[in-house]
Amino acid sequence: MSDLNLILIGPPGAGKGTQADRLRQNFGIPFISTGDMLRANVKQGTELGKKAKAYMDSGGLVPDDLIVAMAAQRLEQDDARDGFILDGFPRTTAQAEALDAQLRKLGRTITAALLIDVPDQEVVKRISGRRVCVANGHLYHVDFEPPKQDGICDEDGSELIQRDDDKPEVVQQRLGVYHEKTAPLIAYYDKQGLMRHIDGTGSPDRVHDHLRAAIATALREDDV
Numbered sequence: 001m002s003d004l005n006l007i008l009i010g011p012p013g014a015g016k017g018t019q020a021d022r023l024r025q026n027f028g029i030p031f032i033s034t035g036d037m038l039r040a041n042v043k044q045g046t047e048l049g050k051k052a053k054a055y056m057d058s059g060g061l062v063p064d065d066l067i068v069a070m071a072a073q074r075l076e077q078d079d080a081r082d083g084f085i086l087d088g089f090p091r092t093t094a095q096a097e098a099l100d101a102q103l104r105k106l107g108r109t110i111t112a113a114l115l116i117d118v119p120d121q122e123v124v125k126r127i128s129g130r131r132v133c134v135a136n137g138h139l140y141h142v143d144f145e146p147p148k149q150d151g152i153c154d155e156d157g158s159e160l161i162q163r164d165d166d167k168p169e170v171v172q173q174r175l176g177v178y179h180e181k182t183a184p185l186i187a188y189y190d191k192q193g194l195m196r197h198i199d200g201t202g203s204p205d206r207v208h209d210h211l212r213a214a215i216a217t218a219l220r221e222d223d224v
């Protein structure tokens with residue numbers, strides 16, 4: 001099988017993390033989230049983390065050069081050789097161009113860009129209930145995917161918290177940034193014939209089924 005290089009696009013709260021985790025299990029390829037990588041850097045107090053923190057806290061984007069270098073390094077690692085699922089990267093046209101250039105050098109191409117589409121109103125409702133475990137970033141929702149025990153991660157028993165940037169005023173800012181900076185990627189990948197639109201308002205199972213179907217179609221088209 002050829003490598004499977006997938007990009008997930010969508011507003012904050014579209015369910016990209018949840019879906020990426022499922023696809024990772026289906027296909028055995030790593031799920032790479034630049035947001036998770038940045039949060040790990042902030043937690044560890046690295047130089048990159050220190051530079052990124054203020055942008056993240058305000059709901060803005062971390063500068064392209066920092067993100068592109070971080071993502072490029074990650075994509076060169078061995079476990080990404082047969083493919084990857086990118087969540088939260090690229091987020092600007094400049095990042096998409098940098099990714100294309102890197103893949104070209106490696107003789108690889110993107111298999112599909114998958115848009116998980118969710119209206120703004122729904123985003124706000126979803127994010128306000130989102131909780132994340134402090135140890136490993138496992139995701140929950142107080143209404144839609146509650147943990148077995150309130151405030152405790154099912155997987156590792158650690159505490160569940162609300163991310164600072166999931167607070168309502170920051171969410172509005174992140175949505176604005178998404179429409180201004182990231183939504184143009186839809187046209188970018190459309191032009192390359194790679195864009196697949198998925199209705200993200202259904203249940204996680206339904207969205208997952210649609211993603212699987214879109215990936216199967218993309219793979220078939222890749223073969224011909």
Ligand code: AMP
Pocket residue numbers: 012034035036038055056057059060061062063067087088089090091092095165174
């Ligand atoms: P996420 O978890 O993907 O929503 O990312 C959380 C925050 O990390 C974003 O609001 C940005 O501040 C930053 N971030 C993550 N990925 C990127 C990216 N590709 N480009 C710029 N900033 C990013």
